[in-house]
Amino acid sequence: MRSSTSCSEAIQPDYYADAMAPSPDSAAGPRKSPLSRQTVVAAALGIIDDEGYNALTMRGLAQRLGVYPATVYWHAGNKSQLLALVSDHVLRQIEVPVFDGSDWKGWFLELGHRSRAVFARHPRFAAYFGTNIQVSSASLSMADSVIHVLLRSGFEGEDLVHSYNAAFGGIFAWLTGEFAAEPEHEAIDFDAALAALPPDEIPALRSQFELMSNRAWMVRWNSGSSAPMAASFTLMMTSVLEGIDSRRRTR
Amino acid sequence: MRSSTSCSEAIQPDYYADAMAPSPDSAAGPRKSPLSRQTVVAAALGIIDDEGYNALTMRGLAQRLGVYPATVYWHAGNKSQLLALVSDHVLRQIEVPVFDGSDWKGWFLELGHRSRAVFARHPRFAAYFGTNIQVSSASLSMADSVIHVLLRSGFEGEDLVHSYNAAFGGIFAWLTGEFAAEPEHEAIDFDAALAALPPDEIPALRSQFELMSNRAWMVRWNSGSSAPMAASFTLMMTSVLEGIDSRRRTR
């Protein structure tokens, strides 16, 4: 279709035509069926996985789909609505474990590990979860499961609210942090930052640097996707759960 | 200076001249001293505090400072470097408590509360901490303090690494989540999302909705700046610290 129309005399610059033109001769061949919302959401997540969170643009997404930008708006509303749809899509991949009625701490540990596995598959999107309040059918359904487990385990009232937050919030917030974006090479150089400090500063960090290097909060330069913190995550979860349990038994 | 030059015949559209022109008659009056990096950083944080993280643009910042965009680049490098400078500036506001050598859990609790107070003053910037790996003199200095306290409290080796991450990482990641951005009104409506689910779905959430509404992870629509989660944060911290301590005593 594009090849049959001429736009050489259009006001639009050439790069625009190049960038925006649908590609009927793309790998997929000419589209037979209309674009679906699911296809748009999946393509958006694909861009984030491949090129990073900041690389997702409505125009780039349209190009990837072989359509004009306005088509993306027709299917997904706008960018923040699209991101909410992607969020719901990713959250849905976390299969909430079945609760056997006895081991709520084990249930939480399993939920945490399954969540971490999904975050690890989409590390560049993890940032969205920690920094944007989730409201979708997937998030509400997950909240319901967590409340269900805590209710059946005897939590109620204020105790329920804060235990829910400490355990559930702690898990999700951690994952956001573990898969945080790496500093841009030009912007920050860890060795340079370390060298810039006087030799007698940060003695504790210097003495433990070999041990902690790229394995600890604020002592790392790689994201959890290349420098995982699984053991620390497990310790955090078990500690929170043990702490909640012991506080509750003393009451 | 602007008023003495004419640009009515320039190619530049009017809005550009309006938006970009320095304002010699601004509240501060004509600048006597050259712009400093600190002034640029403070102004950037001001925009984020006032209008939100996404509202910070290099051009808007230049306008606020009464200079041309390129001037901001001269002082701050580029946008990601500027953000790193803002991060260092905010992190510096957290006054790390002095360790008395005995109560490491108390020390962590105090660090957590002081950090939360600073995050609460700059809630729209909190997102940056959770989603971008920190490397600055302030972050390295803070890491050093935490390592120092744990070393003096008898932690070492793998135990040191994971306890450090569980406690310190848990605190910082949580704060990012607590002060996460609110969904845009047009994008998401909590009541509508709830109503969209069948009545027999999410029974646990529905039964506890009054109790948990806007107070719990994934059951809220306001950020921590208007719906604080201080009690949950304290429970999370004390639980993690108790958990770490008890695991360590059993070894």
Next chain:
DNA sequence: ACCTGAACACCGTTCAAGT
């Protein structure tokens, strides 16, 4: 050293018009 003035290559979003 510090800043202007202008340009380049992008963005998100909207809208009338086509099929």
Next chain:
DNA sequence: ACCTGAACACCGTTCAAGT
């Protein structure tokens, strides 16, 4: 219902030139 084609009002960044 679904998509095109074009426009509008922005972005980040660079660079030669001024002082």
